[in-house]
Amino acid sequence: MDNIIVFGSKLCPDCQPAREYLTENNIEFLYLDITENLLYLKKFLKYRDERKEFHEIKKAGQIGIPCIVINDGERILFDYRELEV
Structure with a gap:
């Protein structure tokens, strides 16, 4: 099973649909939630800062959330619909 971390914010209109999905x-x-905890940010x-996916x-001029990190950075997605269900 994949280890999935989703970075997001309650202030982001795209993050809630990703969580729901x-x-x-x-x-x-x-x-x-990167806006609630500095460690998460x-x-x-x-x-x-380090990944080419964010270039x-x-x-x-975008932030890049929701950001779905799979297996400690093996893959990074920005569209939750790309996840295999």
Whole structure:
């Protein structure tokens, strides 16, 4: 089974649908709200600063959440519909 972490925020309009989708499809995940905890924000920024997947997102001036990290960075997704159910 994959280890899934979702970085998001209650302030993000795209994050709630992602959480609902994962829950409805019985996909186990850990949700980390980057606007409620500085440690979660630091973990997210480490991926955002170091991973090429974020290049176009940063270039467009976007944050990059929801960010779905699979198996400690083996894969990073921004669209929850790309997850295999």
